[in-house]
Amino acid sequence: METISVDVVIVGAGTAGLNALHEVQKRGGHAVMIESGAYGTTCARVGCMPSKLLIAAADAAHGVETALQFGVHAGSDRRIDGPAVMQRVRRERDRFVGFVVADTEQIDASRRLRGDARFVAPTRLLVDGWVQVDARAVVVAAGSAPWIPQPYDGIRERLLTSDEIFDLPDLPESVAVIGTGVIGLELGQALHRLGVRTTFFSPIDKLGPFTDPQVRRVVRRQLESELDLHTGIEMLQVTESSAGVALRWRTPAGEVREESYARLLVAVGRRPAVARLGLEATGLALDRNGLPAVDPQTTQCGDAPIFFAGDVGGHRPLLHEASDEGRIAGANAASWPNVQRHERRAPLAIAFTDPQMALVGRRFVDLPGGTSAIGAASYDDQGRARVAGRNRGLVRVYGEVGSCRLIGAEMFGPGMEHMAHLLAWAVQQKMTVQAALAMPFYHPVLEEGLRTALRDLARELKALARCRPEDFADAPGD
């Protein structure tokens, strides 16, 4: 057995792990990074990048299908070349992954170990049973893996997750999408627009990430107008054959229905990849999912010299958060036992459906009772959205009554990825609604819809008479 002693050992060479390594080395620490799988981040390999590539093809197909409203006739022999669609997705994905892999391989080989890492003591890991790594502190950045629940975990040949779908040589004839969360809706809507017969199933009634009942209502109405959605169902039987997968389910009305699909896409979420880490050897208190409690501002687990960063920590499984957590974990592991708290960025989550979905700051369910106000704006008739034939959606913006500060939003509509950045920056700066209304809004832009919501919020706050009315006197946009 070989034994290595380092300041910091990092489990996982994804976004969080790479950032942690960089941070330790920047501080002069001695670190080693262990990876059990292929190099390349979840984002580049199976997440953000390939999904956006598939969506880009779906956008192109949707643009062709809807061009007639503008006086543009697509040809009668228009068609989608499935292998070509998937080839572009893979070619571009491989390019993005290639950069990450190249960067990773440029790291000094002595700093990289390949193999399965397993805790044998709080700061001691065994790699593939033959290398022992002792460290002053550990960064766990082991990532996440798609979760495949009952009764789908018996399916093998016909089952896809977001880890496999981008490797299909062609678009399937039909897909049953299990899950109507962000990943299910993003991928399923893209497949639908690329001509794949697509049906969505979920045992719960939720579509996307929203908690605001008014936004949820608009989302449901809009998505139901395009997609074949079956929510609130009970899946009774899943049978695999050489031709495909037969599903039998009970509708909320109690009716039993059956249908077959070429493929099953299970997209019910990802789970922290901790099964083989031997976390019980850390001495940390673990919950029933086998996970320790992690402080998001330090990434530390309790008082231990163990730091969880990225998806494995389960805080906000998003690339930009994984980057930050990697840096925080690296810094704190390197300076252990001197652990510093770091301000986190304003929450920002975006789903690249059409219309897009976004959550900023506090969600509706997180609003403090009695001290918040809500402003709303529909995009159903918003000027610029209507010009582009994309006038659908609802934005709800939340403000704090005492301070008149913007504290959050749930957003569904065109270009919400951009509106959400504007608002997330405002929330992080603790901007008041009247300050936001004093900012420039061009014309005609989608941002004017956001302004409508901000004006509505300003009226609400004024009506609640807990913000000083004179604060609103000079809001030029009001």
Add this chain to the structure above:
Amino acid sequence: METISVDVVIVGAGTAGLNALHEVQKRGGHAVMIESGAYGTTCARVGCMPSKLLIAAADAAHGVETALQFGVHAGSDRRIDGPAVMQRVRRERDRFVGFVVADTEQIDASRRLRGDARFVAPTRLLVDGWVQVDARAVVVAAGSAPWIPQPYDGIRERLLTSDEIFDLPDLPESVAVIGTGVIGLELGQALHRLGVRTTFFSPIDKLGPFTDPQVRRVVRRQLESELDLHTGIEMLQVTESSAGVALRWRTPAGEVREESYARLLVAVGRRPAVARLGLEATGLALDRNGLPAVDPQTTQCGDAPIFFAGDVGGHRPLLHEASDEGRIAGANAASWPNVQRHERRAPLAIAFTDPQMALVGRRFVDLPGGTSAIGAASYDDQGRARVAGRNRGLVRVYGEVGSCRLIGAEMFGPGMEHMAHLLAWAVQQKMTVQAALAMPFYHPVLEEGLRTALRDLARELKALARCRPEDFADAPGD
């Protein structure tokens, strides 16, 4: 002769005039608004809205033409239905104009006069020679009109400006666009993408609004790859016939060339519509264009009780600025002689070309020598832009060395209308580059390209060692 006495008389019922009227009435003032033409704003009737409608059709056509890169075949018999394109433009435009006209007509008829207004004394106007209006203060919001210079002002039948182009029943076979500024490029590129043979001519070498030589270089390379551009030419002869317009011009190399087009679109800018206002009767000092000096913070002309708002003032001929100026002018006219200064919003100008163009805050030519630093990012390989097949452009961001504050940007690339809002809000808030880097940037988004430019700027500022290095220590995005 009828005589009316009011607190404020407003000349023009466009965006600035309507806002001024609203502001005067809100303050309990007695106002009358005079309009010589049809109701409806420049923006709704001939500006922002119809141009964006034409561009929306062009986007659809361009999407169909470029879908193949994603594996989507648009069909061999695809075609553009010119009358249908123009019908949608007019239908939607008429709807937008209809709202403005209805709002205007809901104003008490005693507050509205129709006819040509002409100063006969500093605060006395004559309307069509038969109604005399006396006021304590005057708001001039007479708008602007397309300028038609020599040698094009002799052309009648075949000449279009942005005031007429949207009323064409069909797309023309070909168009010579005179002018490569914002309006010429927006409309001309749209026509080109809608299958119109389009050639651009300009006596100067400028494309769009940019002053930054590096941005200008990228703009030229990009636009030349798509459009037939003839800049730096001398137009020798313009001849109109029943078939079209024949142009003869000298190239920068001295060669004389000739070509004929079905239509001539003159888009060399708009000029304040003051010719018939009789401004000489105001006693104001007028420049050689017949215009008084206007203070942008008060909209006042010198010490007179005369306020210029909107395009006629020539400050920033943009809808959102006209709105603000109308409100400022209305407030100051109503409270005359108590004139207040108002903070203006951070400068923001966007051109809806593809890629889009935007100016934020200070332009390159306005940078103070020696105390500014520049950060840049190309969009030629930006992740999300590449996913969408729109990876072209350059962003240059300007910062102040002493304060590390963001002070401006010139931007050319996809989605710049949104990037420009984010940056304009930051500039108005006097945000530092390190504060901007601490804000959330999602992945994969176009905003990450902006972040690349901000990081570059942060490096420059650090290198110049006039910002304290510790200010950068905790920029989590850096």
